[in-house]
Amino acid sequence: MLTCRKASVRSSAAQWNMDALVATEGGDLVPCFFSLLPTGGTFQTVSGEAGERLLEEVVAALGAPSSDPQIVKGGSCGGEEEDGEFPFTGAMLSVTWGFPREARDAFLDEIKRLVGSCGGPD
Numbered sequence: 001m002l003t004c005r006k007a008s009v010r011s012s013a014a015q016w017n018m019d020a021l022v023a024t025e026g027g028d029l030v031p032c033f034f035s036l037l038p039t040g041g042t043f044q045t046v047s048g049e050a051g052e053r054l055l056e057e058v059v060a061a062l063g064a065p066s067s068d069p070q071i072v073k074g075g076s077c078g079g080e081e082e083d084g085e086f087p088f089t090g091a092m093l094s095v096t097w098g099f100p101r102e103a104r105d106a107f108l109d110e111i112k113r114l115v116g117s118c119g120g121p122d
Helices: 049-062 103-118
Strands: 001-012 017-022 029-037 040-046 071-076 088-098
Touching: 001 071, 001 103, 017 103, 029 103, 040 049, 040 103, 049 103
Parallel strands: none
Antiparallel strands: 001 017, 017 029, 029 040, 040 088, 071 088
8 A cells, every 4th residue: 555645636427536645665755646537547656766666566556557657748746736845847657557447446446445545535
């Protein structure tokens, strides 16, 4: 389970999103973002060593992503939703998972299990 310091969860019939500040095994506190649509999900975190460590933890819990990790230039997270305490704008490390529509709820359950109380109510 990931250790979250702060999180913001938004949910609708079409999409579930979570911005969080998460502690890595190395002790770094890094911003990350999950987004879940009906047939796929995305995880983004800071590009660099701390982000790579966090991505390893996420992949270990959720399984291999459908895409190789990619660097997304100009991404941001941890800003307004986190009251600007740890704003981050810069290159982000991004991966995606694809799945059938009927597997969405099970995948969301796995994300919530991974992030614990940061994932919001069940």
